[in-house]
Amino acid sequence: MDLRLLIFPLLVFLGGCCYGPSSPTIKLAYAAGYSWTDVVMSQYFYGWLILFVIVAGLFILRFIRKQPTVPGKNPRPLLRSIPGLALAGTCIALVTVTYCLSLQTVPAYISVILLFQFTWMGVLIQAIIEQRLPEPKMILAVVILVIGTFLALGFAGLDGPLDPVGVIFGLLSALLYAMYMFILGRFEIGMHPLNRSFLILSYALLLLTFLFTPAYFMQGTFVTGIWQYGIILGSIGCILPMCLFAIAAPRISTGATIWHWPSGSMTRRCTQLDRDCPTAWLEMNKKDAAKLGIADGEKVLLSSRRGEVAVAARVMEDIKEGVFFMPFHFIEARANLVTNTAYDPVSRTPEYKVCAVKVTKQEA
CATH class of the missing domain: 2.40.40.20 (Barwin-like endoglucanases)
Known part of the structure; x- marks a missing residue:
């Protein structure tokens, strides 16, 4: 069996797991007196800053070693990539917004459970867009996931009913995450994962700056104590999952394809x-x-x-x-x-x- 068939789904799973430690970090930022807009902006600003340093450092290293980069004689590929990557950036930015809003009213572990519903939502989105039913084993996996979700909620030891608004935001974050994963598998799959992640993160940061106005920068919020939360969230909430998904989501095997037998006659x-x-x-x-x-x-x-x-x-x-x-x-x-x-x-x-x-x- 080709190990890549196991490795790449594992990378997607690990990318989703990055949101586990993000939840308590966001809760700690709330406890420190920061608003959800401050948290979201810090996550993307510091995530973008760290990734910029990495990409720029690699570019400088290639330049010093005199390794040629792809020339910019033909601007069409980059221009053509804007709609798809901007759409991905919009989805992942809204994932964080809705996830942070969910964390305001529901426990962190519940928000994580709700977010992980992106798995069956992704199957549903693919079935609708491709106009075909998923395979029986995929349906079975979805059923097991849904049952597991109810069992997790039942054994969570909740003191009372969950806030419906928080639950809605949590499920909305899962839906947007599923859309983000679907887009990643279909746009600019040949682009280097770091470059792809950097462009998506840039579009996301631009969108959030436009939505929340430049007050985060003009009032100097980004240089206050929130930087410690921003670095953690930017690393585990932006850079790691984006790079893991950029590597894993579009990957296919080399050699003969996984879809067809040699001549395709059957x-x-x-x-x-x-x-x-x-x-x-x-x-x-x-x-x-x-x-x-x-x-x-x-x-x-x-x-x-x-x-x-x-x-x-x-x-x-x-x-x-x-x-x-x-x-x-x-x-x-x-x-x-x-x-x-x-x-x-x-x-x-x-x-x-x-x-x-x-x-x-x-x-x-």
Whole structure:
């Protein structure tokens, strides 16, 4: 079994667990006399500041080592990323707002339980948008989660009824979190996790500054004692979960895809599988794409001495520079048109796995 199938869901789980220690920290900030707006702004301001230092430090290190960065000759990829990443930033900012509002009236552990309802909400959102029912094992997992939630609330030892407003805010934070996870898996998945997290955090901070006015900065709140809470919340409430989700949410396996069997003659007859993975793509390193002037999603022409095929580019950080990868399941974009037909004289296995190719941007 591919361990990545276990590692990446674990990273998502760990990202959600980061909100566990966030709850008592927020409660301590409330006890110290700070408002929920002060707490939210501190979390995102100090989280953004820490991540800025990390990203800037890595950039300077690359510059000192004379490692080339992706040139900015073509501004389209960054501009095209704004809507999706801004939407993700909006969702995660509102998650924190609603979560902090929930913590004002309900116990910290109850807010955490309510927030973790994002798991089944995410399944529901995916089912609605993709217009298909979830798999039976997914439905079973949701049922177990809901039962576990009721059991947790029943054994929580509550002194009285929960405040309905706090519960509503807690569930709303879960819904927004599920939307955030859904967006992460579909926008700018080839971008480096640190850069992606920094842009999302920047959009979130801009939104919160606009919503709560610049009073947090103009009145000097950010330099008072709240900085100690802001650093903790910024680290475990912003940077860690964002980076973990940016790494885990969009990841797929390399080599043959998880959706289709080699030629797709059977698996492409399955509506669900063909809907999830409908067409081929060509993976390439970000540096190679920059040298060739190719943006993520653009059509390219993959050619060799034996043939050529047109396919959409998928610009990524994970693939080695100078190497291209293309799945071979799709008859409308046959990878074997460019591979070598030579075969091993003993095993009689064709050399379909590797060959020299040329990649060019396909003009409209």
